[in-house]
Amino acid sequence: xxxxxxxxxxxxxxxxxxxxxxxxxxxxxxxxxxxxxxxxxxxxxxxxxxxxxxxxxxxxxxxxxxxxxxxxxxxxxxxxxxxxxxxxxxxxxxxxxxxxxxxxxxxxxxxxxxxxxxxxxxxxxxxxxxxxxxxxxxxxxxxxxxxxxxxxxxxxxxxxxxxxxxxxxxxxxxxxxxxxxxxxxxxxxxxxxxxxxxxxxxxxxxxxxxxxxxxxxxxxxxxxxxxxxxxxxxxxxxxxxxxxxxxxxxxxxxxxxxxxxxxxxxxxxxxxxxxxxxxxxxxxxxxxxxxxxxxxxxxxxxxxxxxxxxxxxxxxxxxxxxxxxxxxxxxxxxxxxxxxxxxxxxxxxxxxxxxxxxxxxxxxxxxxxxxxxxxxxxxxxxxxxxxxxxxxxxxxxxxxxxxxxxxxxxxxxxxxxxxxxxxxxxxxxxxxxxxxxxx
Amino acid sequence: xxxxxxxxxxxxxxxxxxxxxxxxxxxxxxxxxxxxxxxxxxxxxxxxxxxxxxxxxxxxxxxxxxxxxxxxxxxxxxxxxxxxxxxxxxxxxxxxxxxxxxxxx
Numbered sequence: 001x002x003x004x005x006x007x008x009x010x011x012x013x014x015x016x017x018x019x020x021x022x023x024x025x026x027x028x029x030x031x032x033x034x035x036x037x038x039x040x041x042x043x044x045x046x047x048x049x050x051x052x053x054x055x056x057x058x059x060x061x062x063x064x065x066x067x068x069x070x071x072x073x074x075x076x077x078x079x080x081x082x083x084x085x086x087x088x089x090x091x092x093x094x095x096x097x098x099x100x101x102x103x104x105x106x107x108x109x110x111x112x113x114x115x116x117x118x119x120x121x122x123x124x125x126x127x128x129x130x131x132x133x134x135x136x137x138x139x140x141x142x143x144x145x146x147x148x149x150x151x152x153x154x155x156x157x158x159x160x161x162x163x164x165x166x167x168x169x170x171x172x173x174x175x176x177x178x179x180x181x182x183x184x185x186x187x188x189x190x191x192x193x194x195x196x197x198x199x200x201x202x203x204x205x206x207x208x209x210x211x212x213x214x215x216x217x218x219x220x221x222x223x224x225x226x227x228x229x230x231x232x233x234x235x236x237x238x239x240x241x242x243x244x245x246x247x248x249x250x251x252x253x254x255x256x257x258x259x260x261x262x263x264x265x266x267x268x269x270x271x272x273x274x275x276x277x278x279x280x281x282x283x284x285x286x287x288x289x290x291x292x293x294x295x296x297x298x299x300x301x302x303x304x305x306x307x308x309x310x311x312x313x314x315x316x317x318x319x320x321x322x323x324x325x326x327x328x329x330x331x332x333x334x335x336x337x338x339x340x341x342x343x344x345x346x347x348x349x350x351x352x353x354x355x356x357x358x359x360x361x362x363x364x365x366x367x368x369x370x371x372x373x374x375x376x377x378x379x380x381x382x383x384x385x386x387x388x389x390x391x392x393x394x395x396x397x398x399x400x401x402x403x404x405x406x407x408x409x410x411x412x413x414x415x416x417x418x419x420x421x422x423x424x425x426x427x428x429x430x431x432x433x434x435x436x437x438x439x
Numbered sequence: 440x441x442x443x444x445x446x447x448x449x450x451x452x453x454x455x456x457x458x459x460x461x462x463x464x465x466x467x468x469x470x471x472x473x474x475x476x477x478x479x480x481x482x483x484x485x486x487x488x489x490x491x492x493x494x495x496x497x498x499x500x501x502x503x504x505x506x507x508x509x510x511x512x513x514x515x516x517x518x519x520x521x522x523x524x525x526x527x528x529x530x531x532x533x534x535x536x537x538x539x540x541x542x543x544x
Contacts (some may be wrong), residue, residue: 024489030509031468031485044486051490057497145508 003150006033014044015049017058033146055252071072082140115401115431117143117412118165123150124412124431125168126401127157138170140184147415147430153179153187157401160211167227169211171199178227190228193222201257201268211281212266214257215285219268221283233284236268251378256299265289265328267311269299275313277328285357293321301351303360306408310380314351314361320362320389322380334383352404353380363402363411375411410435444526453483453491454466458500458515458523465504465514468492468526 001387009032013025035041050056113136114127124141136156142148150222155170155177162168168179176196180188195211201214209224210233219236256269265279270291277289293299297315311331312322323331350363361377376391398415415432444451458476460466472483492513495501500519504512515523 020493024493026509027468027506027511028485028489031472031488034469035485038484041484041486044484046486048486048490052493055493131468266533 005057010032010167012045012049015046016052020052020058024115027354031439034148043262043392056222093232113401114159115403115412116159116161116168117403117405117431118161118181119163119406120165121405121412121433123161124180125159125170125181125391126431127155127159127170140181140187141431143185143412143431143433147432148383150185151187153189155179158199158202160204162224163204163206163406169193169202169204169213171202175199176202178224178230180227190227193220193230193232195220203257203266205259205263205280205283206261207263210263210280212257212259212268212280214268219257219266219278221280223283223284234286236278236286237373256302258302258304260304260325260328261306262308265304265308265325267302267304269302273297273299275299275311277311277325277331279328290331292331300349300364303351303353305353305357305360305380306355307357310353310357310383312351312380313355313360314349316349318362318364318374318376320360320376320378322360322378322383324383324384334386336378336386336389350402350404352408355408358408361404361411363413365400365402365413405433443522447491447494450487450491450494453487454495454500455485455493455523455526456481457488457491459527461501461513462520462523465512467507467510467512468482469510471513521528 009029013021013028013032015410016025018148033040092163101250115124117124121143124143126139126141128137128139135156137152138155138159139149140151140153142150153170155172158171160169166180166182168181169176170179171177172192174192176193176199177189178191178193180190182188182385188392193211195213197215199213199215201212204210205211211222213220213222220232221234221236222230223233258267259265259280260267264279266278266280266286268276268278270276273293274291275293276291279287279289293313297319300314300316302311304315309325310322311325312320314320316403320336322336324336325331328376347353349365351360353360358379358381359377360380361375364374364376364401373394374391375394376389378389378420379387402411404411412431412433415430444454447454456475457471457477459478460471466474468485468488472485472488475483477483492501496503496513498518500516500522501513502516504514
């Protein structure tokens, strides 16, 4: 809810009798912050305020006031409240109409095609699929105890927050746009990074301002030191895994390109379901190091360990492969037994090492719309004798992309509360955070 | 129909939905609204919700719990559960009678 809508909400609540407000006012305001207002909301509050003034339990408060003017004051208070409600009704109705013009048409999308979370976990941005031929929108959400939708802007997946959390890169027609989220309620486009087609992956280097953007046939490296004037510093003629993109549209493609923690190595998905490693220690002269894992299956997500000594990647069939990167030019594969197999070519995927690098956790939501959510964790401490995965399957029939928080301690995804695929609420209204596995 | 529910006037139907929502555990206002939308398809508005909650609390059918931040959960009381049980039984009788009469002979 905007500042103006918040003020109008407070004004509407102020129309209730003072004693009622002292008891219920704050919780009603908290509810209104979460609720998507409509003219019906305003009408119900107007009727509620009027009805409460006429309620004997609250009318008594005015009638017991001494003096001959008390009944008049009560009547005046009721009339004034009703008048104020009418004024507020008009104001909020106008606000609602404007709000509908701005956002309502884009909030009917069922799927969250991509998700990025700021480093402080206070903001999340989701990409909505608006359907073939429709322009896409990215939605800015506040995460936390009182989650709510803050704003939207034209864009699509993939998405990536800058390490400082003040700006975001989002795919747009013909390239990638950089958006300032200094005021999350009013995103401002500050630059456009032109590219050869539709971006399929975006990753910030840990040492900002270098950014890697993957396209179907190339990876571009950009310098964003001056956000208003980004310049391309190199292009890697590497074919991304087009088949993966085609069959795994909601795989969370921000996971399909990644920098190592020291920023010196870049991992990209490549042709034939392979992963390529690039030395980007001199970003203007990237050098191919190795290509591994050919034909393992369409790659859904990849992740470096915090120390950069391992690279894990997950196929859409649930096969996990881990490479030791003692020498990045010569990755050594480690067989991971007990990897669960799920027959999915469409779903939402996320993969991350734990903070200490001892565990690797994958989140998979099969089929997006109504399949189960699977969370598996592998112990990667001893790759010579790896243990089977510890998996949990939830009935979690809600569509949407997932990702891990930057500190690797939690998963962020669509909030199931209030979601009902067969009812009036066919999309999630918020993002929620939960630990990878209990305990 | 239960006489006590009739006394709630235009808040009778919302009160039934709220008591049903709270029957399986405490919820705060927004959670009650989303739960009702999920199990009944009824989109209850905040003014209606708090109009009904005020009356339910006054009758002792729900009780407020300590606030969680600014959100205050409510739980159904023993008398509230008894009234809900009676009201649902009354509605079940109506449903049975209606279905029997509407069925093709």
